[in-house]
Each structure stands twice: as C-alpha cells, then as structure tokens.
Amino acid sequence: MRKEVRISGFGGQGVVLAGVILGRSAALYDGKNAVQTQSYGPEARGGASKSEVVISEEEIDYPKVIKPDVLVCMSQQAFDKYGRDIKDEGTVIVDRDLVTVPENFYNGNVKLYKIPFTDIAYKDIGLKIVANMVMLGALVRITGVVSKEAMRKAILDSVPKGTEKKNLIAFEKGYDYINEY
Amino acid sequence: MRKEVRISGFGGQGVVLAGVILGRSAALYDGKNAVQTQSYGPEARGGASKSEVVISEEEIDYPKVIKPDVLVCMSQQAFDKYGRDIKDEGTVIVDRDLVTVPENFYNGNVKLYKIPFTDIAYKDIGLKIVANMVMLGALVRITGVVSKEAMRKAILDSVPKGTEKKNLIAFEKGYDYINEY
Numbered sequence: 001m002r003k004e005v006r007i008s009g010f011g012g013q014g015v016v017l018a019g020v021i022l023g024r025s026a027a028l029y030d031g032k033n034a035v036q037t038q039s040y041g042p043e044a045r046g047g048a049s050k051s052e053v054v055i056s057e058e059e060i061d062y063p064k065v066i067k068p069d070v071l072v073c074m075s076q077q078a079f080d081k082y083g084r085d086i087k088d089e090g091t092v093i094v095d096r097d098l099v100t101v102p103e104n105f106y107n108g109n110v111k112l113y114k115i116p117f118t119d120i121a122y123k124d125i126g127l128k129i130v131a132n133m134v135m136l137g138a139l140v141r142i143t144g145v146v147s148k149e150a151m152r153k154a155i156l157d158s159v160p161k162g163t164e165k166k167n168l169i170a171f172e173k174g175y176d177y178i179n180e181y
Numbered sequence: 182m183r184k185e186v187r188i189s190g191f192g193g194q195g196v197v198l199a200g201v202i203l204g205r206s207a208a209l210y211d212g213k214n215a216v217q218t219q220s221y222g223p224e225a226r227g228g229a230s231k232s233e234v235v236i237s238e239e240e241i242d243y244p245k246v247i248k249p250d251v252l253v254c255m256s257q258q259a260f261d262k263y264g265r266d267i268k269d270e271g272t273v274i275v276d277r278d279l280v281t282v283p284e285n286f287y288n289g290n291v292k293l294y295k296i297p298f299t300d301i302a303y304k305d306i307g308l309k310i311v312a313n314m315v316m317l318g319a320l321v322r323i324t325g326v327v328s329k330e331a332m333r334k335a336i337l338d339s340v341p342k343g344t345e346k347k348n349l350i351a352f353e354k355g356y357d358y359i360n361e362y
Contacts, residue, residue, distance in 0.1 A: 011338070016201055020197055020219065023219055023221055024221065026221070027221030028221065033221065034219075034220075034221045035218060035219070035220045035221070036218065036219040036220075036221075037216060037217065037218045037219075037244060038201065038204055038216070038217045038218075039215075039216045039217075039241075039244065040204055040205065040207070040208030040209065040214065040215045040216070040217075060220075063218060063220065063244055063245055064244055157192070160341045
C-alpha cells in the first residue's frame with residue numbers, strides 16, 4: 001500500500017536528512033520501495049524546507065506526494081503552508097512549542113499529535129539539532145510506516161561518524177515519549 | 182532549459198549529499214527550480230547508490246530523470262548499471278581510479294571525463310570521504326549547470342559544522358583540476 005509522508009520545517013532542522021533516513025529505512029532495511037524527494041521552488045527561498053517520502057510494496061510510478069498520509073511540521077511557517085494538505089484520516093505531527101494549531105483546525109478524522117521535539121532534544125540530549133531524530137522516533141511509533149529496527153540501521157548509516165550515539169538516543173527518546181503520550 | 186543530472190556510486194561516498202547540495206545551489210542561490218530525488222528499489226540493496234537532480238528555469242512537471250544530460254559514476258558497479266543511459270551529446274564523468282570504461286564504449290557525441298576524485302581527496306585533503314566535494318567541483322567546472330558561487334554557499338549550508346573548510350577546499354581542488362585537464 002502506498003504511503004506518503006511530508007516532513008516540513010525551516011532550514012537547518014535536518015528535514016532533508018530525516019527524509020533520507022526514512023527512505024533508506026523503508027527500502028534498504030524493510031524491503032519496500034521508496035522514493036525520497038526534495039523540491040525547491042520559489043517558496044524554498046522563504047526559509048521553509050520540505051522533504052517527501054513515498055513508500056510502497058509495489059513499484060512507485062509517481063514519485064511525489066499527491067496527498068500526504070502523514071504530515072510533520074517543525075515550524076509555524078511550514079504548518080501555515082502545508083497544514084491544510086492532509087488526507088482524510090491522515091496523521092499530523094507538529095512540534096508542540098514551535099507550532100500553534102488553531103482550535104478546531106482539523107475535523108475529527110485527522111489525528112493530531114503535538115510533541116516537544118526540540119525541547120526533548122535540548123533537555124535530554126543537550127543538542128537542539130537532534131530534534132529531527134526525536135521526530136523520527138515519534139513518527140515511527142505513531143505511524144508504523146517503517147519498523148523501528150530498520151530506522152535504527154538507517155540512522156547509523158546516515159549521520160556523521162562520531163554522532164551515532166547521540167542521534168540514536170534522541171530517536172529512542174522520541175519513540176518512548178509516545179508510549180506515555 | 183531542463184537539465185537532468187544523475188550521480189551514482191556506492192553507499193558511503195556521499196552521493197545523496199552531493200545531490201542535495203546540487204539541488205540547493207540551483208534553487209536557493211541560482212534562482213532556478215530544482216527537484217532532487219533518491220529512488221530506492223530492490224537494486225539499492227546491492228550497494229549501488231543514486232541521486233538525481235532536475236534543474237530548470239521553468240516549473241518542473243516530472244521530477245525524475247528521463248535521460249540524463251550529465252552522468253557521474255563513482256564506482257564500477259554504478260557505471261555498469263547506468264553507463265549506457267546518457268543523452269546524445271551528454272557528459273559522463275567517472276572516478277578515474279575506480280571506474281574502467283571499455284574502449285569505444287561511447288560514440289563521439291558523448292563527452293567523457295576521467296577524474297581522480299578519490300585520489301585528489303586523499304592526497305590533497307587527507308580524507309577520502311570528501312571525494313564527493315571534489316566531484317562537485319569538477320561537475321560545476323565542466324557543465325556549468327549551476328554557478329560556482331551558488332554551490333559554495335550550498336556546501337556551507339549542508340555539510341556538518343566544523344567540516345566546512347575541508348569540504349570547500351576539496352570542492353576547489355576538483356574545480357581547479359579541470360582547468361588543467
């Protein structure tokens with residue numbers, strides 16, 4: 001079954017790396033097909049950053065997101081731009097402290113999660129820049145779009161040497177946070 | 182005008198990062214549109230890694246490479262897989278020491294460059310892992326698909342903090358190598 005994930009935020013939050021890791025985990029370690037895309041248009045010059053991943057058991061004909069099943073917003077600007085574009089019964093995950101979702105913005109069919117990615121990254125690991133790994137942990141736990149083990153392997157592949165441990169801890173923190181959500 | 186670039190190699194050579202940097206330089210600093218894609222299928226599990234960038238002044242309807250204008254091969258396996266797939270009058274750039282191109286493989290219309298990316302990275306910078314930056318320098322000098330200044334900025338954006346200088350030196354080494362090619 002085709003699953004479409006859009007990850008958005010501002011430059012420097014590691015949105016692209018998060019998309020790359022998600023695509024790798026699906027394809028290299030979960031045995032699925034995946035296409036991961038960065039699209040840059042005039043809007044990219046405003047500071048919003050976007051990374052898309054399409055995952056499927058079958059071959060992927062059209063590589064871009066049509067209507068996301070899963071939308072992650074790590075900044076207000078990203079939410080304002082992409083917040084409305086979500087499948088019925090889709091899942092929206094936002095950084096609790098960086099994004100304000102207006103009341104009754106979504107009807108009852110969209111699942112909305114507000115998670116303090118950046119706060120967890122800063123308080124638990126001491127590094128705001130691993131907020132993207134906290135986000136991936138939460139994403140995997142909430143959506144199951146890839147397996148936890150596949151993503152752990154893809155993180156090890158993809159982060160700079162010497163930073164593996166902190167990135168994995170951040171991932172686990174995000175994953176565990178959802179257990180008590 | 183639409184330009185299609187395919188960068189291929191093995192995992193760990195930074196093929197994905199190179200594609201991300203190329204896409205960013207075109208879109209954020211040269212004022213064009215760009216879509217950058219990683220496709221993972223069953224073939225990805227064999228160790229070949231591929232990153233594609235489509236660059237255009239116009240909006241990009243179809244985000245994947247149809248027939249590359251520019252093909253980079255940083256490994257023999259990548260060359261064996263993608264070497265044939267190049268536009269008439271296209272440009273092929275290979276790592277001289279890692280790829281053997283059979284004699285008369287290309288007809289006279291394809292421009293073939295053999296450049297010691299990895300050797301330059303190792304001898305001049307002391308780090309094989311910056312071979313991808315050497316490659317980007319050569320790519321920019323040969324193809325002009327993005328401006329040198331745009332790519333310098335995109336490299337600064339994209340590489341891990343603290344490694345900017347070595348990456349930029351590697352980029353310049355690749356760029357300058359072509360002056361004497």
